[in-house]
Amino acid sequence: MTKPFKGIINLDVRDSIPDWDPYVAATAPEGAPNVLIVLYDDTGLAAWSPFGGKIEMPTLQKLADNGLRYSQWHTTALCSPTRSIFLTGRNHHQNGMACITEGSIGFPGSNAHFPAECASMAHVLRDNGWNTYWVGKNHSVPVDEANAGAAKRGWPLRMGWDRFYGFIGGETNQWYPTLVEDNHYIDQPYQPEEGYHLSKDLADQALKMLRDSRQAAPGKPWLMWFCPGANHAPHQVAAEWADKYKGKFDDGYEAYREWALARMVEHGIIPPETDLTGINPLPPGTHDPGDDMRPWETLSDDEKKLFIRMAEVYAGFSEFTDSQVGRIVEFLEETGQLENTIVLYCADNGASGEGTPNGSVNENKFFNGWPDEMSENLALLDRLGSPDTYNHYPTGWAVAFSTPFKMFKRYSYAGGTADPLVISWPKGIKARGEVRHQYHHATDIVPTILDCCGITFPEVVDGVDQVPLPGVSMRYTFDNGEAQTRKERQYYAMLGTRGIWQNGWKAVTVHGPTSGIGHFDADEWELYHVDVDRSESNNLAAQEPEKLKALVDLWFEEAGRYNVLPLDDRRPHEILADDRPAPFPPTDTYVYYPDSAEVPEQIAPNIRGRSYRLLATVEITDPDASGVIFAQGSRFGGHSLFLKDRKVYYVFNFLGVPPEQQFVSEPLSPGRYILGVEFAKESVGDHHETLGHTKLWVNDTVVAQGPMRTQIGLFTLSGDGLCVGRDSSDPVSREYRAPATFTGGRIRQVEVSVGDDQYADLEREASAAFARE
Numbered sequence: 001m002t003k004p005f006k007g008i009i010n011l012d013v014r015d016s017i018p019d020w021d022p023y024v025a026a027t028a029p030e031g032a033p034n035v036l037i038v039l040y041d042d043t044g045l046a047a048w049s050p051f052g053g054k055i056e057m058p059t060l061q062k063l064a065d066n067g068l069r070y071s072q073w074h075t076t077a078l079c080s081p082t083r084s085i086f087l088t089g090r091n092h093h094q095n096g097m098a099c100i101t102e103g104s105i106g107f108p109g110s111n112a113h114f115p116a117e118c119a120s121m122a123h124v125l126r127d128n129g130w131n132t133y134w135v136g137k138n139h140s141v142p143v144d145e146a147n148a149g150a151a152k153r154g155w156p157l158r159m160g161w162d163r164f165y166g167f168i169g170g171e172t173n174q175w176y177p178t179l180v181e182d183n184h185y186i187d188q189p190y191q192p193e194e195g196y197h198l199s200k201d202l203a204d205q206a207l208k209m210l211r212d213s214r215q216a217a218p219g220k221p222w223l224m225w226f227c228p229g230a231n232h233a234p235h236q237v238a239a240e241w242a243d244k245y246k247g248k249f250d251d252g253y254e255a256y257r258e259w260a261l262a263r264m265v266e267h268g269i270i271p272p273e274t275d276l277t278g279i280n281p282l283p284p285g286t287h288d289p290g291d292d293m294r295p296w297e298t299l300s301d302d303e304k305k306l307f308i309r310m311a312e313v314y315a316g317f318s319e320f321t322d323s324q325v326g327r328i329v330e331f332l333e334e335t336g337q338l339e340n341t342i343v344l345y346c347a348d349n350g351a352s353g354e355g356t357p358n359g360s361v362n363e364n365k366f367f368n369g370w371p372d373e374m375s376e377n378l379a380l381l382d383r384l385g386s387p388d389t390y391n392h393y394p395t396g397w398a399v400a401f402s403t404p405f406k407m408f409k410r411y412s413y414a415g416g417t418a419d420p421l422v423i424s425w426p427k428g429i430k431a432r433g434e435v436r437h438q439y440h441h442a443t444d445i446v447p448t449i450l451d452c453c454g455i456t457f458p459e460v461v462d463g464v465d466q467v468p469l470p471g472v473s474m475r476y477t478f479d480n481g482e483a484q485t486r487k488e489r490q491y492y493a494m495l496g497t498r499g500i501w502q503n504g505w506k507a508v509t510v511h512g513p514t515s516g517i518g519h520f521d522a523d524e525w526e527l528y529h530v531d532v533d534r535s536e537s538n539n540l541a542a543q544e545p546e547k548l549k550a551l552v553d554l555w556f557e558e559a560g561r562y563n564v565l566p567l568d569d570r571r572p573h574e575i576l577a578d579d580r581p582a583p584f585p586p587t588d589t590y591v592y593y594p595d596s597a598e599v600p601e602q603i604a605p606n607i608r609g610r611s612y613r614l615l616a617t618v619e620i621t622d623p624d625a626s627g628v629i630f631a632q633g634s635r636f637g638g639h640s641l642f643l644k645d646r647k648v649y650y651v652f653n654f655l656g657v658p659p660e661q662q663f664v665s666e667p668l669s670p671g672r673y674i675l676g677v678e679f680a681k682e683s684v685g686d687h688h689e690t691l692g693h694t695k696l697w698v699n700d701t702v703v704a705q706g707p708m709r710t711q712i713g714l715f716t717l718s719g720d721g722l723c724v725g726r727d728s729s730d731p732v733s734r735e736y737r738a739p740a741t742f743t744g745g746r747i748r749q750v751e752v753s754v755g756d757d758q759y760a761d762l763e764r765e766a767s768a769a770f771a772r773e
Helices: 058-065 079-088 121-127 198-216 239-243 253-266 301-334 374-379 395-401 442-453 545-561 572-576 759-772
Strands: 034-040 068-070 131-137 163-167 179-181 184-186 222-227 341-347 421-424 434-436 489-494 497-502 505-509 525-528 589-592 612-620 627-634 637-644 647-653 661-664 671-684 690-698 701-710 745-753
Touching: 034 079, 034 301, 034 442, 058 301, 058 341, 058 421, 079 121, 079 442, 121 131, 121 222, 121 442, 131 198, 163 198, 198 222, 198 301, 239 301, 253 395, 301 341, 301 374, 301 395, 341 442, 489 545, 497 545, 505 545, 525 545, 612 627, 612 637, 627 745, 647 690, 647 701, 661 690, 661 701
Parallel strands: 034 222, 034 341, 068 434, 131 163, 131 222
Antiparallel strands: 068 421, 163 179, 179 184, 341 421, 489 497, 497 505, 505 525, 589 745, 612 671, 612 745, 627 637, 637 647, 647 661, 671 690, 690 701
């Protein structure tokens, strides 16, 4: 109880006086607003139509016309860190979220575990009478907790949310997502050929939650955080939505920048005197050359066709998702709730440059350090956006959608941090269709929401003293566009790149993220007066050395205050391959069973870059038994053991690069079998892939063998976990369709070994298990 009991207790209840006050849940202040946060991924300031871009966003435009657009609102330049700020209101390093959860390292500012001193806004609002719903992307659960057997301390329901429906990791296949409902993994409700797309599913679930709230607790305010997979890779949408943009990107990304700048000036987003930065503004040796863009005029006609279609798919993906948000807004209108609902519609970082200069039909290649082959990409031109591709546009479009700034996501330049934000609250904002130019940051979102709700963040939550919110409320800007910015300073630090803003000036390092350069003490710092130089194109470091030194000193001061160090600019495959805590003691042999939840790759056996063995004990009762025995990953990287046409197949799908590496047995008759796979590592290839020899066993006989290559990095950044008895998401092999549930027999178990034991030892153990039965 938080309140003392003030009734009277006697022997007889008839002589006693009850007091319900300590037991009744808190109620929100009278007239308190609902809160709807729509948080997209990977979207630069110049992408969406309300801010001057070519991507039509009717729902966002409607909200902007009825509210405010912010031209200088900033994020951390990466998804998990920004989302952590939306959760707690604290800087990302205060939340232990220096990087994405998959890139955590064991330091106070970068461990991906939220400290109790940084309680969530949802916790506070729920304690004060709000229902709280989270739908869509999470990317806030540490990798050691992202599994069915974890403590789940960082899962949504433990962080103040009544309901959760979405995906836990940083991305997921929009046609075959890896889904979680509340505290458990679930399979998707229906298949793409039946009309499934994640954006639609998320809107369906959001509407269910809002209807439940409306009918079960009418008048009770709610907080909903709607986080679609858009616009993060994979860019996937039905062709009809991409086709709406045919011809709109034909002039290329450099022409788009010129066009967008003029439109942004016309829309009042950018001052007329703003310069357009160069397309490759960073000198060689300061960044990963994979972040450069290829001039449009140097592309072949086929490359132009490919890049144009990639932009069309991205645009269609974004607009389709906006139409799903529109269904939620329409429901609020129909039920009379929109008038008193604060809607914040925004994105978590700038446009993504992870597609490399050539674009990609499989973004997982980026995370494995594997080069894209243009011929492979061109072969899939007509299937971009479909389940057959996991595509991402080239860096040229990332620069274009980040007009007029330098660079894009991951960088501390405005190209990585400046993002669109619309705030609409008809009851609380008199202004309509206006632009606000005050400088603000994601740390200001929670203070703004709490201010509008009439709630003060408590000094103590669940007995733990809370660290103060570093941000300021933006409510002062709602009806005063001329008000001076109340924010005083904001630091930036992301994957080795750094920046600091104070009172209209900004210092930033010329140091590419994930570049592997190191030597941070040798970084060159640039200085920009961003109040008059919005695009950070006029470096004043030489003219204002004292001001630059003061800002650099301030950055180190803020770094000490907020646990920013150490800095980490290692390559993506190095960061992702780091050892992280396991939820159980390490072992050499792992055992898995059918009819169980999929196992996320981060806690599954690590077969990357090493020898491994699979051993399945199976009983076949039907001559036509078929289906998946073991599967991990997807068609864009993964491996699977399955029965088809009475034969045993083992397929290792190396980054989706054709052809699939297949090992196939002769037909099997009904009976008990020990099916095994043994991969022996022999060498390392030019791109760190592992080369070796694979054998497929049936009992004690090798039935197929040959050379094989395996990935050094993850099969997927997140999702598509390890399954027995089915393939829960996107199928690993083109030889079957998901879920390809095993039928016609029984799978006893599957063992995966990465130890030094010989295959024969495992085979004997499996035989003994059969004998015991």
